[in-house]
Amino acid sequence: MTREQRIEGAFPGLRTSPWEITSPRDERYNCVGWAAGRSDRRWWPSPSPGDWPADLPSANSVESLIALFARLGYVLGEPAVRAQSGERIAIFGHAGRPTHVARQLGDGRWTSKLGAEQDIVHELRAIEGEVYGSVVALLARHAVAPLVPSRG
Numbered sequence: 001m002t003r004e005q006r007i008e009g010a011f012p013g014l015r016t017s018p019w020e021i022t023s024p025r026d027e028r029y030n031c032v033g034w035a036a037g038r039s040d041r042r043w044w045p046s047p048s049p050g051d052w053p054a055d056l057p058s059a060n061s062v063e064s065l066i067a068l069f070a071r072l073g074y075v076l077g078e079p080a081v082r083a084q085s086g087e088r089i090a091i092f093g094h095a096g097r098p099t100h101v102a103r104q105l106g107d108g109r110w111t112s113k114l115g116a117e118q119d120i121v122h123e124l125r126a127i128e129g130e131v132y133g134s135v136v137a138l139l140a141r142h143a144v145a146p147l148v149p150s151r152g
Contacts, residue, residue, distance in 0.1 A: 007114065013126035022111065023119035032065065033115035035089045035101040036072055043068065045098075062098045062136055065091050074139035086142040090124060094133025102127070 001009075003021065008014045015146040026039070033041035041051050045064035054069070057064045068078055069089060090110070102112040102124065110124045126132045 005010060010131050011127045014122060017123045017126035019120055019122040021118045022121050025117050027116040029113060031101045031113040034105040034119060049086050058086055060097060062093055065098050065138060066137060069139050073141040076137060086140055088140045090135045092132040093135040093136035100132040112133060
């Protein structure tokens with residue numbers, strides 16, 4: 001069985017949706033780190049092993065993930081749903097627990113780190129199903145213009 005067949009077996013929605021593998025397998029980071037723009041962190045609230053800020057709620061909950069991304073400048077709710085510019089993340093959940101976090105790319109597609117496996121680019125809802133459940137929260141932050149040094 002190929003990598004692609006394994007991934008499509010876990011996420012059947014990818015069979016009818018464009019997607020691609022964008023990285024090799026890497027255990028140094030997970031979906032939360034990847035969504036936060038870090039490929040050197042395994043962030044997840046308890047009880048899973050990984051880094052987690054000591055001053056944030058550490059329950060294995062969607063709220064804990066929302067608190068982490070709020071610290072990074074993301075807001076939850078209607079502004080995130082309507083965001084046309086800036087950055088968006090989606091938190092997935094199943095049976096009341098978070099399961100995955102994906103980040104939207106500038107072209108509108110989404111990027112996900114599949115556990116310790118590869119990163120993929122996909123349509124948001126193509127990875128919903130038994131493994132990750134469904135999207136339970138959308139968060140967004142406005143793009144910040146880079147600082148340009150003044151001349152003179």
